Amino acid sequence: VGGQPLQAxxxxxxxxxxxxxxxxxxxxxxxxxxxxxxxxxxxAALDDGSFGTAWGAGTPPADLVSIGPFVLTQYxxxxxxxxxxxxxxxxxxxxxxxxxxxxxxxxxxxxxxDAELVRLQSGQTEFMQQSIRASDIETLRSLEQQGRINIxxxxxxxxxxxxxxxxxPDNWESDPxxxxxxxxxxxxxxxxxVNREAFANAVFLGAAVPIHGPVTPGNQRWFWPSIxxxxxxxxxxxxxxxxxxxxxxxxxxxxxxEQGAEARFSLLTFRGNAxxxxxxxVLREDFRQVGVAMDVVPLEPNAVRTRVVSGDxxxxxxxxxxxxxxxxxxxxxxxxxxxxHFWHFGQKTPATxxxxxxxxxxLKQGAVPDEQERKRLxxxxxxxxxxxxxxxxxxxxxxxxxxxxRLINLKPTISRPQLIWSADEMAVRDTGAPQ
Numbered sequence: 001v002g003g004q005p006l007q008a009x010x011x012x013x014x015x016x017x018x019x020x021x022x023x024x025x026x027x028x029x030x031x032x033x034x035x036x037x038x039x040x041x042x043x044a045a046l047d048d049g050s051f052g053t054a055w056g057a058g059t060p061p062a063d064l065v066s067i068g069p070f071v072l073t074q075y076x077x078x079x080x081x082x083x084x085x086x087x088x089x090x091x092x093x094x095x096x097x098x099x100x101x102x103x104x105x106x107x108x109x110x111x112x113x114d115a116e117l118v119r120l121q122s123g124q125t126e127f128m129q130q131s132i133r134a135s136d137i138e139t140l141r142s143l144e145q146q147g148r149i150n151i152x153x154x155x156x157x158x159x160x161x162x163x164x165x166x167x168x169p170d171n172w173e174s175d176p177x178x179x180x181x182x183x184x185x186x187x188x189x190x191x192x193x194v195n196r197e198a199f200a201n202a203v204f205l206g207a208a209v210p211i212h213g214p215v216t217p218g219n220q221r222w223f224w225p226s227i228x229x230x231x232x233x234x235x236x237x238x239x240x241x242x243x244x245x246x247x248x249x250x251x252x253x254x255x256x257x258e259q260g261a262e263a264r265f266s267l268l269t270f271r272g273n274a275x276x277x278x279x280x281x282v283l284r285e286d287f288r289q290v291g292v293a294m295d296v297v298p299l300e301p302n303a304v305r306t307r308v309v310s311g312d313x314x315x316x317x318x319x320x321x322x323x324x325x326x327x328x329x330x331x332x333x334x335x336x337x338x339x340x341h342f343w344h345f346g347q348k349t350p351a352t353x354x355x356x357x358x359x360x361x362x363l364k365q366g367a368v369p370d371e372q373e374r375k376r377l378x379x380x381x382x383x384x385x386x387x388x389x390x391x392x393x394x395x396x397x398x399x400x401x402x403x404x405x406r407l408i409n410l411k412p413t414i415s416r417p418q419l420i421w422s423a424d425e426m427a428v429r430d431t432g433a434p435q
Contacts, residue, residue: 001030100425101428166314199286337359342391
């Protein structure tokens with residue numbers, strides 16, 4: 001925590017005492033990231049410094065030890081993982097029956113969501129690892145009506161796609177566009193240029209809600225409904241752009257700055273991701289309506305990530321999974337020194353006053369035990385973020401999952417993994433498991 005280690009002691013065989021270096025708001029939530037490891041298997045590796053590589057993809061399944069409901073018995077690279085029931089699992093149901101109910105759980109490694117959908121439709125798999133795409137919902141409704149699958153809406157996703165700008169000053173030193181691209185008014189104008197309701201309908205076929213920041217209504221504890229908003233207004237967008245010197249000087253469709261350079265920038269996107277591609281197309285047209293040109297550059301996802309991390313981009317439309325819903329556990333995004341601070345990674349000292357303010361608030365927020373005070377502090381973080389807009393957010397999809405009607409005792413959740421977090425209670429209908 002804060003770069004300082006936790007101290008752990010064990011005064012007796014059934015007790016572990018964890019001492020924090022200072023007050024930490026999320027408390028024992030931090031321990032969710034700690035896993036119990038078998039001393040008899042890994043103590044030697046810990047002692048000789050090879051602990052980090054002691055177990056890997058090449059480790060024989062028989063050498064692995066599990067305290068969970070299943071044990072890995074087979075791993076076929078790029079194909080599947082097979083888990084068998086753990087006879088030593090500790091948990092029992094209300095009737096005293098030892099869990100899990102299932103004897104075997106096979107996870108097929110399917111690289112393509114289209115192929116995964118076909119396997120669900122044909123009955124070859126019982127559920128999909130990913131949520132259903134909006135474009136697939138109606139396709140699956142007929143199977144639901146036949147009683148072959150169940151479709152459940154879990155709520156609003158906590159992982160919206162993010163439109164991030166490259167705000168590293170050194171990347172723009174020799175680029176004359178820096179006089180307007182790095183201004184918050186430029187980003188505010190682009191936010192005003194987008195009709196979020198229309199965006200949600202066009203990109204997610206209506207299965208989404210408009211948003212104005214990275215924290216969505218799906219994160220009920222930390223979502224702030226009063227976050228400053230940039231309502232759809234092309235007139236406000238044009239006024240903001242004019243205020244930073246971008247006007248139509250040659251009567252074509254694009255604005256220009258005082259040196260005659262067009263208001264134009266490039267956007268990196270994930271090639272083959274239909275949602276990202278539709279998003280980019282909608283945004284390009286919305287920005288065109290206010291005189292800003294955006295050139296879309298689709299690349300393989302890994303290439304986009306590499307260029308964003310290295311700073312070799314102007315803007316990027318990316319998706320990333322939230323590691324934890326508590327902001328104090330996601331400081332890599334919010335803190336200027338963070339490794340997920342996409343607009344300007346890993347700063348030694350905050351490059352801007354507003355980032356310094358957020359750093360200070362996040363440190364306070366993580367060190368306060370009072371929940372209401374933590375919420376107040378994080379609302380202020382969101383307010384500052386919304387004013388400066390290093391990232392834009394437009395809509396968060398509703399999350400739907402599809403499962404075979406054979407499965408029972410499911411406890412789906414909005415956070416990933418939506419289903420197998422409660423794999424010990426999952427069961428197949430008509431096998432005697434309680435429902």
